Amino acid sequence: MAPILGYWNLRALVEPIVLTLKQAKQPYEYKTYKLGGAPDYDKSEWLKEKENLGLEYPNLPYYIDGDLKITQTLAILRYLGRKHDLGPKGEEETIRSDLIEQGVMEMLLSLFRAWYADNDQFYEANIIKLVPYxxxxxxxxxxxLGSNQFLLGDRVTYNDFLLYSTLDYIRLFKCSLLDPHQGLKDYLDRIEALPEIEPYFKDENFKRFPITGSMAKFGSGN
Known part of the structure; x- marks a missing residue:
């Protein structure tokens, strides 16, 4: 039986996991939960199951593979990295990977903090701070990244998919931010051209939006 990956019906925190699974050629069942629109933002699909899945820290995303049940994005990514040889090797690479992982995750979460604003005034104030950051x-x-093909050199790891997703969300938000960084643009192209990844992005069912839920000021695709 294929593992089950559960998340909302949007990209946000699950996209790096999806890309890691694609790179690993790991079949999986993708279970999405509908996040409703304004004004209620209905979460009932998830709430009905949340406490009944045997998850120690019930949350989305989750990854269930038989008796193995994991939540938290980074925990899932680290597990998949170890299992499928898509993580760091040796102490030096592990230290570098940990550092990069935390740096990229900080950047990703900064997007969500800015975009999930209560009103337009707060959103505009958030963006003023977000752009220079x-x-x-x-x-x-x-x-x-330097002159490397990928974050740890010439070998792709799960952190590359974490960074790819973050950079992709940012270019959809404000593509001019990438203009001074041709190396990062080339990096995005390299990830999308990976043999196991390219079909995912070219699939007619793939959509760049929604990134966020409909309560966000950016990323919902509304």
Whole structure:
């Protein structure tokens, strides 16, 4: 029986996991939960199951493979990295991978904090702070990548899919932020051209939006 990956019907935190599974050629069942629109933002599909799946920390995304049940995005990614040889090797790579992982996750979560604003005024104030923050993080990320094909050299790891998803969301939000960083643009192209990944993006069912739920000021596709 194939593992089950559960998440809302949007990209957000699940996309790096999906890409890692595709790269690993791991069949899986993708169970999506509908997140309703305004004003109620109905979560009943998930709430009906939340406490009945045997999850220690009930949350989305989750990954269930027989008796193995994992929640939390990074925990799932690390597990898949170890299982499918898509993680760091040795202490030096592990330290570097941990550092990159936390840096990219910080950048990703900054997007959601800015986009999930209570009103337009708060959203505009958030964006004023977000843009210079991202400009600085792009400088750091460009240096981290350097002349490497991927984050840890010439071998793709789960962190590449975490970074890819984050950069893709940012270019959909404000593509000009990437203009000074041709290396990051080339990196995005390289990820999309991976033999196991390319068919996913070319599939007629693939959609860039929604990234976020309908309560967000950006990313819902509304």
């Amino acid at each position: 991202l400009e600085q993080k792009f400088e750091h990320t460009s240096k981290v």
